[in-house]
Amino acid sequence: MALHFELVTPARLVRSEDVHMVVVPGTEGEFGVLEGHAPFMSTIRDGAVQVYAKEGAEPELIEVRGGFAEVGENGLTVLAEKIEE
Amino acid sequence: MASLKELKDRIGSVKSTQKITKAKQMVAAAKLRRAQSAAEAARPYAERLSTVMASLATKVSGDSAPKLLAGTGSNQRHLLVVVNTDKGLCGGLNSNIVKEAKLQAKKLIAEGKDVQFYLVGKKGRAPIKRDYANKIAKHFDTSNVKTPGFEEADAVADELIAMFEEGVFDVAHLVAPTFQSALVQNPTTSQLIPVPSPEGSAGGDAVVEYEPGEEEILEELLPRYVKTQIFGALLEREASEQGASMTAMDNATRNAGDLINKLTIQYNRSRQAAITTELIEIIAGAEAL
Numbered sequence: 001m002a003l004h005f006e007l008v009t010p011a012r013l014v015r016s017e018d019v020h021m022v023v024v025p026g027t028e029g030e031f032g033v034l035e036g037h038a039p040f041m042s043t044i045r046d047g048a049v050q051v052y053a054k055e056g057a058e059p060e061l062i063e064v065r066g067g068f069a070e071v072g073e074n075g076l077t078v079l080a081e082k083i084e085e
Numbered sequence: 086m087a088s089l090k091e092l093k094d095r096i097g098s099v100k101s102t103q104k105i106t107k108a109k110q111m112v113a114a115a116k117l118r119r120a121q122s123a124a125e126a127a128r129p130y131a132e133r134l135s136t137v138m139a140s141l142a143t144k145v146s147g148d149s150a151p152k153l154l155a156g157t158g159s160n161q162r163h164l165l166v167v168v169n170t171d172k173g174l175c176g177g178l179n180s181n182i183v184k185e186a187k188l189q190a191k192k193l194i195a196e197g198k199d200v201q202f203y204l205v206g207k208k209g210r211a212p213i214k215r216d217y218a219n220k221i222a223k224h225f226d227t228s229n230v231k232t233p234g235f236e237e238a239d240a241v242a243d244e245l246i247a248m249f250e251e252g253v254f255d256v257a258h259l260v261a262p263t264f265q266s267a268l269v270q271n272p273t274t275s276q277l278i279p280v281p282s283p284e285g286s287a288g289g290d291a292v293v294e295y296e297p298g299e300e301e302i303l304e305e306l307l308p309r310y311v312k313t314q315i316f317g318a319l320l321e322r323e324a325s326e327q328g329a330s331m332t333a334m335d336n337a338t339r340n341a342g343d344l345i346n347k348l349t350i351q352y353n354r355s356r357q358a359a360i361t362t363e364l365i366e367i368i369a370g371a372e373a374l
Contacts, residue, residue, distance in 0.1 A: 008133055010235045010316050012126040028296050041137070042296035043305050067309075068302065070137055077133055081235070081309070 003035040004075030005051065007062065009083055014062075015051075022076055023050040023059070024069045033069075033076045040071040049078060089359065092352040096345060103341035109174060110334035117267065117327035123232075124264065124320040131313050138310055140293075141303050142282050151300070153246070153307040156279035157255045162199045164222065164254035165189060166245065166277060168261035168318045169209030170326040171228040176333030178262060178270055178325060179208040185272035186260045187216060201254060205241060206322070222253070232323060238316035245315075246308055249278055261318035262325035267332055270325035277314055280307055 002018035023032045025047030031040075044067055050059035063084035070077045087095070142154065167186045169179050186209070190200045201222040204210055214221060225241050227233045245257060257278040262270045275281075295302055 006133075008130045010127055010130045010238075010313060011123075013129045026296055039293040040296070041141075041293055041302060043302055068137075068306065070133075079130060079133055079137070 003033060003037075006075065006077045007049065007064075007080065007083070008077065009080050014080075014083060019051055019053050020055050020057070021052040022078075023052075024076070024078060025049065025064075026069065033071055037071045037076070039073075041068065043068045044078070044080070087351075087355075089352065089355055092348060092355065096348045096352065099341050099344050099348065103338055103345065106334045106337040106341060110331055110338060113327045113331040113334060117324065117331055120232075120320070120324040120327050121264075124317075124324050127317060127320055131317055134306075134310060134313055138280075138306060141299060141306065144299055151304050151307060153249070153278060153311070154280050154282070154303070157252070159255045160198075162201070162254045162256070163193050164201050164203055164245075164248070164257040164278075166203045166205065166241075166257055166259045166315075167209050167213065168259070168322050169204065169206035170322060171207045172326070173208060174333065175326050175329040176336075178329040180212070181270075182260060182262055182272045183209055183212045185274065186213065189258065189260060189274050190217065190220075203245065203248075203257075205319075222248070227319070233319045235312070235316055238312050238319055241315050242308060242312040245278065246311065254278075259314065259318055262322055264321050264324040264328060267328040270329055275314075277311060280310055 003021065005015060005017060005019045005022050006013070007015040021032055021034050023030055024042070025045055026042040027045050028042070030047075031042070033040075044064065046063075046065050048061040048063050050061055052059050064078065064080035065082040065084065067078065067080035070079070165186055167182065169182055173179070186202070190202075193200050200217075201220050202213055202217060203223050203225070204213065204221060205225045205227060207226070207228050210221075210224060223244070225237075225244070227237055230237065248254060249257070256276065258274050259277040260272060260274050263273050264270050
């Protein structure tokens with residue numbers, strides 16, 4: 001059971017991989033996305049996207065700035081204006 | 086007939102010109118590769134953004150649509166956003182862009198519309214100023230950064246949207262080169278504001294939940310779409326500039342080579358003629374004794 005996660009910025013495709021869960025900082029609160037999530041779209045605020053590669057694993061944090069997240073049939077796509085590295 | 090010394094100097098000067106054009110060609114070739122991969126890297130974002138746009142725009146329509154999508158309701162004042170390069174030495178690229186911009190301006194003026202220009206890049210200023218000196222609304226300088234990135238696109242888009250909201254113009258068009266190959270970079274015009282309604286399917290009938298709401302998301306998405314559009318144009322410009330520069334410099338190098346060959350032949354002929362004359366003089370002198 002894996003969720004296809006893509007993180008895209010105008011400069012490049014940052015991530016495209018299968019993960020267990022991603023927690024996205026939405027404007028109206030954080031939300032976690034697992035596989036089979038209902039179609040959903042939200043704008044995001046500046047903050048960290050937490051990527052859980054495996055169940056129970058330590059999350060990997062990616063700081064993003066502005067943009068929005070879309071959950072569709074083919075997984076989660078986060079379109080961020082910028083990422084902080 | 087030029088003297089031997091003059092010919093020699095001439096050959097030397099053409100040779101050093103050739104060296105410069107050759108170096109510029111090589112630099113352009115290296116930069117082209119980088120510019121091309123940057124343009125490719127930006128594609129996924131633009132693609133995903135337009136699919137999201139398409140699915141949202143079909144849902145939010147009618148009176149509730151934001152101004153950026155629906156327009157001001159008028160079609161009188163047009164703004165031409167012309168994207169030129171900052172540096173020369175790239176053949177006919179800039180004059181082609183300017184030509185396209187002037188053509189669009191002429192067409193719009195013939196229809197009785199008001200036209201204004203918003204110029205990005207240095208090289209479009211002088212030629213457009215010559216014909217439409219009082220119609221230039223603004224310049225945007227990109228020459229102080231090495232490679233224009235998303236920040237510049239952001240700044241341009243913010244300025245454009247602010248102008249739109251102040252009611253400076255009703256419709257904005259983007260005139261920018263599209264990179265096809267190192268040999269072909271055609272300038273194209275596309276509508277920027279109001280954002281043209283994307284065509285295509287609404288991406289399935291799945292019930293999508295929106296947070297905060299459809300309109301709020303669309304309102305945030307539209308400026309982003311304009312930014313992406315301009316960012317794309319900047320990347321295309323970069324690739325086009327390098328491509329055109331490479332071709333132009335290749336031609337210049339070849340022409341310099343031809344010229345050097347011609348001058349060398351001329352130089353050798355004159356040298357031989359001089360030797361022959363000298364010999365004749367010596368022989369004639371010896372015979373006279």
